[in-house]
Amino acid sequence: MNGPWRxxxxxxxxxxxxxxLMCEEHSPFRQRPPGPRERRRMSFDLLARIVAEAAPRGxxxxxxxxxxxxxxxxxxxxxxxxxxxxxxxxxxxxxxSFPRRSPMDWARALVPITSDVKFSxxxxxxxTQECIMRxxxxxxxxxxxxxxxxxxxxxxxxxxxxxxxxxQMTFLEANFQELPGIVDxxxxxxxxxxxxxxxxxxxxxxxxxxxxxxxxxxxxxxxVVEESRRVAVARGVLLENVHRLSDGAVEDLxxxxxxxxxxxxxxxxxxxxxxxxxxxxxxxxALGDFGTLHERSLAEIWASEAYRTLxxxxxxxxxxxxxxMRRRA
Numbered sequence: 001m002n003g004p005w006r007x008x009x010x011x012x013x014x015x016x017x018x019x020x021l022m023c024e025e026h027s028p029f030r031q032r033p034p035g036p037r038e039r040r041r042m043s044f045d046l047l048a049r050i051v052a053e054a055a056p057r058g059x060x061x062x063x064x065x066x067x068x069x070x071x072x073x074x075x076x077x078x079x080x081x082x083x084x085x086x087x088x089x090x091x092x093x094x095x096x097s098f099p100r101r102s103p104m105d106w107a108r109a110l111v112p113i114t115s116d117v118k119f120s121x122x123x124x125x126x127x128t129q130e131c132i133m134r135x136x137x138x139x140x141x142x143x144x145x146x147x148x149x150x151x152x153x154x155x156x157x158x159x160x161x162x163x164x165x166x167x168q169m170t171f172l173e174a175n176f177q178e179l180p181g182i183v184d185x186x187x188x189x190x191x192x193x194x195x196x197x198x199x200x201x202x203x204x205x206x207x208x209x210x211x212x213x214x215x216x217x218x219x220x221x222x223x224v225v226e227e228s229r230r231v232a233v234a235r236g237v238l239l240e241n242v243h244r245l246s247d248g249a250v251e252d253l254x255x256x257x258x259x260x261x262x263x264x265x266x267x268x269x270x271x272x273x274x275x276x277x278x279x280x281x282x283x284x285x286a287l288g289d290f291g292t293l294h295e296r297s298l299a300e301i302w303a304s305e306a307y308r309t310l311x312x313x314x315x316x317x318x319x320x321x322x323x324x325m326r327r328r329a
Contacts, residue, residue, distance in 0.1 A: 003057035013067035019134035029203040044075035089115040103144035107151035124181030149190035169196040187235035195240035257326035
């Protein structure tokens with residue numbers, strides 16, 4: 001490929017109105033040094049330049065920040081303009097709080113140019129959802145998703161774009177048993193897909209939450225996988241990244257699974273650093289230093305020896321062997 005088909009921009013990782021327990025950036029378990037610190041926000045000019053360079057080289061989608069709430073980014077309306085100008089789709093992950101505008105107003109702006117809207121959601125019950133995603137309001141969030149789906153459906157019925165709606169979750173001890181209920185909830189909301197990934201353990205407090213932590217936890221997870229698949233078929237919901245695990249998943253999620261990102265997608269940090277994947281920031285830096293988009297073009301980095309070597313040899317890297325994001329081909 002001449003370049004990535006999709007780029008994720010870490011536009012505003014410090015801006016979020018939720019404090020999700022498992023979040024690398026905003027968890028209440030995150031310890032930050034005292035005193036003021038710089039707010040990390042990507043220059044819109046940098047983002048616009050990268051999109052303009054990548055669009056003729058095969059870029060078809062962009063994703064604004066998945067580390068903060070993208071709808072809080074000051075340049076978000078400019079991103080919508082970029083999508084229209086360059087003919088690329090927006091792929092959005094949002095926490096379903098719909099800041100600054102109503103759910104219907106956001107839907108009217110987003111639906112025509114969006115390929116997929118992923119709502120971060122982590123419980124089939126209010127108790128679980130509000131415990132994991134601190135600051136969320138269960139019923140208010142559901143009402144917002146329903147309103148958004150109604151606009152999407154009306155737009156599609158009139159002959160317009162029908163973007164996919166997804167519930168995206170993190171699989172962890174506190175919510176894995178509710179996965180069948182989340183699939184059922186998705187069907188009630190008019191959501192097309194439920195997907196997720198296993199927990200990245202960022203803090204000592206969450207070490208016992210991973211469903212990959214032991215053979216016993218894996219066995220419990222596998223039982224829920226079977227029930228979730230049954231509900232998904234019955235309710236007509238697409239279920240992704242929900243697979244049975246072997247006992248060896250404690251060390252290697254799935255020996256036959258491959259990286260879905262290398263040589264296909266790219267990540268750009270708020271300060272312009274190029275990253276090859278969505279692994280947590282500290283860990284992914286161990287994959288190599290590929291330079292910044294302030295100093296090098298995306299095409300130069302994509303063709304560089306450092307990146308090509310990683311594409312070829314990633315299966316030998318310890319981070320990649322333990323990665324929660326690998327998928328079966």
